[in-house]
Amino acid sequence: MAAVPTLARRIARSGVRPLCRWPLAWGRAARQPPGLPLAPCRAFSNNKILVELDESSGVAMMKFKSPPVNSLSLDFLTEFCISLEKLENDRACRGVIFASAVPRIFSSGLDITEMSGKSMEHYAEFWRAVQEMWLRLYGSNMVTIAAVNGSSPAGGCLVALSCDYRIMVENPKFSIGLNEAQLGIVAPFWFKDTFVNVVGHRIAERSLQLGSLYPAPEALKFGLVDELVPEEKLQEKAMAVMAQWLALPDHARQLTKSMMRKAVLDRLVAHREEDVQNFVSFISKESIQKSLRMYMEMLKKKKS
Numbered sequence: 001m002a003a004v005p006t007l008a009r010r011i012a013r014s015g016v017r018p019l020c021r022w023p024l025a026w027g028r029a030a031r032q033p034p035g036l037p038l039a040p041c042r043a044f045s046n047n048k049i050l051v052e053l054d055e056s057s058g059v060a061m062m063k064f065k066s067p068p069v070n071s072l073s074l075d076f077l078t079e080f081c082i083s084l085e086k087l088e089n090d091r092a093c094r095g096v097i098f099a100s101a102v103p104r105i106f107s108s109g110l111d112i113t114e115m116s117g118k119s120m121e122h123y124a125e126f127w128r129a130v131q132e133m134w135l136r137l138y139g140s141n142m143v144t145i146a147a148v149n150g151s152s153p154a155g156g157c158l159v160a161l162s163c164d165y166r167i168m169v170e171n172p173k174f175s176i177g178l179n180e181a182q183l184g185i186v187a188p189f190w191f192k193d194t195f196v197n198v199v200g201h202r203i204a205e206r207s208l209q210l211g212s213l214y215p216a217p218e219a220l221k222f223g224l225v226d227e228l229v230p231e232e233k234l235q236e237k238a239m240a241v242m243a244q245w246l247a248l249p250d251h252a253r254q255l256t257k258s259m260m261r262k263a264v265l266d267r268l269v270a271h272r273e274e275d276v277q278n279f280v281s282f283i284s285k286e287s288i289q290k291s292l293r294m295y296m297e298m299l300k301k302k303k304s
């Protein structure tokens, strides 16, 4: 297999731009009363993700802005990893809230076009980026809260599941779940492990086999999300939950989180290359490619 660009090389190519006091619609700057000086705040942006860090609270807001559906493309995943790494290495940052800047969609999951009609090398590079995203997010030392303000199938659900807490907008039109089976594909073992750790074995087994997507109220019933709130209360609620989690000493919370997640993280780290090879050989099968093409066609037909 040809040499694959490392994350470092993809980071170098991506050109993250630092921005000063970026007025995110959801950010502290936007809430600042006019005329008052801004408290310390740092922001940075790249093409698909906006981040604003409020230094006074230690809380960052990361917003996905990759229309139409925030699909997790290679570029998106690269920017996500860069942004998370920057925050992880910033001593001023203790917690991150993830939300979408695209109406009605948190994330539509892995970008299907990255898994269809491409070379083996591309599939391997893409899958390494998916692994990297999950390892960084699930293994993050920061408090991570998903403010799920829209539908969140498959990889989008994985992002939410990998956080410490999930708050979803109470709209029954918004659904969430690991629906891979509906596409004729299989959620890999670390998606499954993350899911099991949130909802338990029985519900995970049934939901994965059926590829179930759950409307927000149903997802709440079995703990796939922790709370539902009206859309206009989502930010306030996420900040309140964050404050509650940040009230604890970081070291105690971090060691506890690591104790709970380490075995699952270590399992992928130990089998990372094997997992890439499994993905590549699975996704490049003609029968799987056909399923993905049919699924994309179905999405297009649904519109007309």
Ligand SMILES: CCCCCCCCCCCCC/C=C/C(=O)SCCNC(=O)CCNC(=O)[C@H](O)C(C)(C)COP(=O)(O)OP(=O)(O)OC[C@H]1O[C@@H](n2cnc3c(N)ncnc32)[C@H](O)[C@@H]1OP(=O)(O)O
Binding pocket: 068, 069, 071, 072, 105, 107, 108, 109, 110, 111, 112, 113, 151, 153, 154, 155, 156, 179, 180, 183, 185, 186, 187, 188, 278, 279, 282, 283, 296, 299, 300, 303
């Ligand atoms: C021993 C066992 C070995 C096993 C080995 C296992 C190996 C591993 C196997 C592979 C594992 C892969 C894991 C995959 C995870 C995933 O995340 S797959 C992606 C799943 N996502 C979905 O199913 C969501 C599909 N999309 C939708 O349901 C809807 O689009 C929406 C998100 C609910 C939004 O609906 P709406 O607002 O009506 O918008 P649309 O009109 O449907 O979409 C707008 C355009 O966006 C395109 N699009 C949608 N989703 C995606 C996507 N995920 N990727 C790429 N593109 C997407 C859609 O086609 C539209 O495009 P246009 O028609 O060109 O406008």
